[in-house]
Amino acid sequence: MFLLTLGVILWAAAHFFKRLAPGLRAPMGDRGKAVVAAAIVASLLMMIFGYRGADxxxxxxxxxxxxxxxxxxxxxxxxxxxxxxxxxxxxxxxxxxxxxxxxxxxxxxxxxxxxxxxxxxxxxxxxxxxxxxxxxxxxxxxxxxxxxxxxxxxxxxxxxxxxxxxxxxxxxxxxxxxxxx
Structure with a gap:
């Protein structure tokens, strides 16, 4: 359940990053896009494996x-x-x-x-x-x-x-x- 919950939170955080912290996101440029994309992929894997493995x-x-x-x-x-x-x-x-x-x-x-x-x-x-x-x-x-x-x-x-x-x-x-x- 922990992995699933963490995956949902990471998904939301990655998607909200640009809107809630534009001052942190903007200076990152293309590197920021890669970081967000990696976080989204990681969150998807966490949700999939967390859901499939949950009691x-x-x-x-x-x-x-x-x-x-x-x-x-x-x-x-x-x-x-x-x-x-x-x-x-x-x-x-x-x-x-x-x-x-x-x-x-x-x-x-x-x-x-x-x-x-x-x-x-x-x-x-x-x-x-x-x-x-x-x-x-x-x-x-x-x-x-x-x-x-x-x-x-x-x-x-x-x-x-x-x-x-x-x-x-x-x-x-x-x-x-x-x-x-």
Whole structure:
């Protein structure tokens, strides 16, 4: 549990570094980018190995129907995340599509996982995404990008379905079948 918790904290600290300590970050230049990137990679490894190695400590029993809601929310999360890279009509409809996708992902996983490690991981990532949105909104004025072509949105739907399929295959490979029988 310690490694998992430390990973979540390092993830947040690495992402907040530029916004909360610009005076320390700016003089570091490109070396600072490398330090932050290394911290993010280290935090991901800590979260992965910490989560996989954590003892199962039961906190609550999620109802079985939440699996269906989780799957729907994950499909939406993949789509919303993809909106950050789209050049279609949906471009600019949402200020923080990646962070919104993380929030959807975290809530979806909190709905289906009732153990302490899951609450630390997904709750921690949810808290980080909410805090990130608040920090960004307070520090930057958003200029909404102009919408693009509708055919790019169709491509986004296709990419979303393919990525969702890949993600479910990875879950199955890891021993977590995301679709109840």
């Amino acid at each position: 199962f400590i039961h906190v609550w029993a999620p109802p079985t129907w939440t699996v269906h809601l989780n799957n729907l929310m994950m499909l939406v999360a993949v789509f919303v995340y993809g909106m950050s890279a789209t050049k279609g009509r949906l471009r600019g409809k949402m200020r923080h599509p990646q962070l919104t996708a993380v929030k959807i992902w975290a809530v979806a996983h909190l709905l289906v996982n009732g153990d302490l490690a899951s609450i630390i991981l997904f709750g921690g990532m949810l808290a980080w995404a909410v805090a990130s949105v608040i920090l960004i909104n307070r520090s930057e004025v958003w200029v909404r990008p102009a919408p693009g072509e509708a055919k790019k949105d169709i491509l986004l739907v296709v990419i979303t379905l393919v990525l969702f399929g890949v993600m479910t295959a990875i879950h199955a490979w890891l021993g977590v079948w995301p679709f109840p029988g």
